[in-house]
Amino acid sequence: MGNKIYSPHLSTARDARAIRTREALRAAMLELLESKPLEQISIRDIVAAAGIGYTTFFRHHPTKEALLDELAAEEIRRLVDLTLPVMDAGSEMAASIAVCAYVDERRALWTTLLTGGAAAALREEFLRIAQDLATVRSQPGDWPPVEVATRLLVGGTIELLAWWLRQPEPLPGSEIARIHHDIVILPVLRGRASVGRLAPPAIEVAAKKRGRR
Structure with missing residues (x-):
């Protein structure tokens, strides 16, 4: 044989x-x-x-724009994979530093993604991934609502990075990380902590009524 x-x-x-x-x-x-x-x-x-x-x-x-959209989705997934373990460890500042360092290392690509034709696709992909993760990690009665908190974090992150990349003489990544932490992340986290992560009673009652319908 x-x-x-x-x-x-x-x-x-x-x-x-x-x-x-x-x-x-x-x-x-x-x-x-x-x-x-x-x-x-x-x-x-x-x-x-x-x-x-x-x-x-x-x-x-x-089209070449479709290829760029695919790149945008891949970049967001990598960014989330990079920062999520740091956030889970309770170090929000380290997560901000990781975000800015990653974007700075790939500045040419991210400048195109955030200031060019792929900006909308990148924002939507970032929001979709973040929303999926937030929904999995949410608890009943979380306040503010997970969707609102996620949109604030994603929107603030995208706008800050886009502003940074448009500057003719950009600030160091460490300073952008500090701004991201102090202005984008902390206000949302403080808002959740100030109400003990739970919705005000009136909101909870309304939610329960909707659930019984």
């Missing part, structure tokens, strides 16, 4: 190839954004940097 040659399932091979192609496209976009703004990057630039064919690009993304 002849030796059998192992051949992966065709769909598995295609899936692996598709993953490699998408990773190459993301890496190419990141590399190009380090040297020029999105408006000056063409799809031909991207595929040349990725080492793939022009038509292959459109099997994965309809």
Whole structure:
């Protein structure tokens, strides 16, 4: 009997190839954004940097903006993964420092994400992920409502970072981290602590009535 040659399932091979192609496209976009703004990057630039064919690009993304949206979602997931363990440890200041350090290291990309066409997509993805996490971690009767607290934190974070990245002579990341901690995070946390994380009685009664309907 002849030796059998192992051949992966065709769909598995295609899936692996598709993953490699998408990773190459993301890496190419990141590399190009380090040297020029999105408006000056063409799809031909991207595929040349990725080492793939022009038509292959459109099997994965309809436009370069769609590729940027995917990058935005990935960046938010990485940022959340980076800061969540620190927040869980009870060190909000360390979380603020981690956020600013990460964005500063990838300043060219985040400048494009927050001040260009991907800003809305990034905000929505950040809000979606944060909302999902907050809902899982919430307790009955939390006050202010989890959705409100999350929107305040996400909105404040995005606006502060966007302002920072637009400055011709930006402040050091350590100073932005202090602003983020003192103005964005602490007011929300103090608001929750001041009412013992519980809604005022009138709100609780109304919520219970709605639940019985």
